[in-house]
Amino acid sequence: MPPSTTCRPRMPAEKELQRIAALRQYQILDTLPDKEFDMITQTVKHVFDVPMVAISFVDTHRQWFKSEIGMGVCETDRAGSFCTHTIEGPDPMAIPDALEDPHFRSSPLVSGPPRIRAYLGAPLASPEGCNLGAICVMDHVPRQFSRRDRDVLAHFANLIMERLELRRAVAEDVLTGACTRRAFEERFAAAMRQHQRSGSDLTLALFDIDDFKAFNDSYGHPAGDRVLRSVGRCTRSTIRRSDIFGRVGGDEFAIVLPDTSLAEAEELLRRLRKRFAAIRLAEAPDVVVTASFGLAGALDPEVSPRSLMKITDKALYAAKASGKNAICLQDQERPLTPPRASLQRRIDRD
Template identity: 90%
Template sequence: MQVDKEVQRIAALRQYQILDTLPDKEFDMITQTVKHVFDVPMVAISFVDTNRQWFKSEIGMGACETDRSGSFCTHTIEGLDPMAIPDALEDPRFRSSPLVSGPPRIRAYLGAPLASTEGCNLGAICVMDHVPRQFSRRDRDLLTHFAGLIMERLELRRAVAEDMLTGACMRRAFEERFAAAMRQHQKSGSDLSLVLFDIDDFKAFNDSYGHPAGDRVLRSVGRCTRSTIRRPDIFGRVGGDEFAIVLPGTSLAEAEQLMRRLRKRFAAIRLAEAPEVVVTASFGLTAALDPEATPRSLMKIADKALYAAKANGKNAICLSDQASPSTPPREDLPRRIDRD
């Protein structure tokens, strides 16, 4: 696979925000149905990441992910049609694969690529057996049909998960992706910061200028935020005018610098119907420092910091000094307020 094509494919995969998400009964129902239809011991819905294949749903694999090297699905995504391997021991590409020589001992494989609307193969739906097996044209067509059903579900999830006005994740999707980012943070030990912010005096603005003008503010805030943060960051709308940003691999100091830039971009927003109005926001920041931290505990701490920013005159960035997210925040904890 060409390098630029692979970069484009990985970028497309990231847009679906499916990796490391929790089990989903809709996908589990598909794998159960495929297992019954094909009468096989192993089925997987696999998404091929940079160095691994991750299973959104699997039966008989005994793992949630495997190394990409030696995997069958990494070959499946290189083509447009299903890939059939009647006997892996007779195929030089796979006879030495640990998935063949060791558990789960794949001998026969049929995989159909999961193609996005842009034509990028994100992964595969595959059926596997422990013994050699021939796959018919009907088998290939049927598995391609199931691949289409899976992509329909992914497209629907992506459409429902996004707030059409701001481009942010809706609350449920944000919480799922935040939880996945926390699991990755706890596995890798890398930095992770959380930002909560809301638009100052937004209700008063709506009352004075009307909801259409308010929608234009929200649209501009969403556009500024999306173009300021990075692709791996998670931007969610958690209330009417309240937003959250999860920043994986980002320290609290780096998050503060990023929010300073974002605050300046908000101040540059101009509306024809209210040229005198300057859009400002208040920010509460915290970082995942405690190994026992959870998305809920971080949200509570960031919310306390946001409250402190608003209580100290708004248009401010407040960094929580709460070092242990497992300890309930107190109103009297010192926090640093930044107003430039």
């Protein structure tokens, strides 16, 4: 492993955008403490005999700690942070004495709490090669880190990424590619915490496929699975990587849209309706796939995920009661889009 250096060139802006997009896909930011990651930091602390350890994910303007020992905070500004330099390269970065390093001697993390003097960090690299953050060990006194130290910390970085990949695989619904209900609820709660912290827009959409049970009864469950698979594919290719798509019931889905106004969310759902209508099935060529949508925004800064789900579900019920294949906004009895013949009604009419 080559010697580490703090003089790492900044990654190009396009690559940084790709890195942030990859980080968003893991939906890890602002999630609750986790015993599994806490066990890793405890083990690393014991192995390196240091007072400070952190698993850090580097966001656009901050570094957020999934687990930390000795830092005393859950996040810090990205400016002046050590990990923002670590993620610029593929190998661990060691700082024997931050006061002797021109890049870090003026960092608030060195001059003030937690008063980092020595640092060793290994990047957390996704399978695609995007460095999402770092696992780092820190001391209050100068310290030399050996090649073995770098190798051991790189091993822990690989272990963390293996756990993240496994969680992402388990949290994904195999048929539709959406989050499972449990994973969706965790990520939705994290998005709500981030929304409340930043004050940015957040919108929730709920939808279910019209007359799906009748379709299954008419054409069989294999055909129904193909509808679900197509709906999942259309949704995933329409929303952004930062959005959260979950399967919350048999044929019911939810989409969390951070930094999205109600008007922007409505336009997205209109595009999604068109994508669904374009789905074609060999065993049912005359069937048009439709869905009913409920839409609500987190307008009250104190609203909880559960409360917002109830508000949005009420809007979804109104869309279904209006004739299906429609979009209804919270607190509106009339649909935003005129209902048309739903999937099974088109079958019956033909």
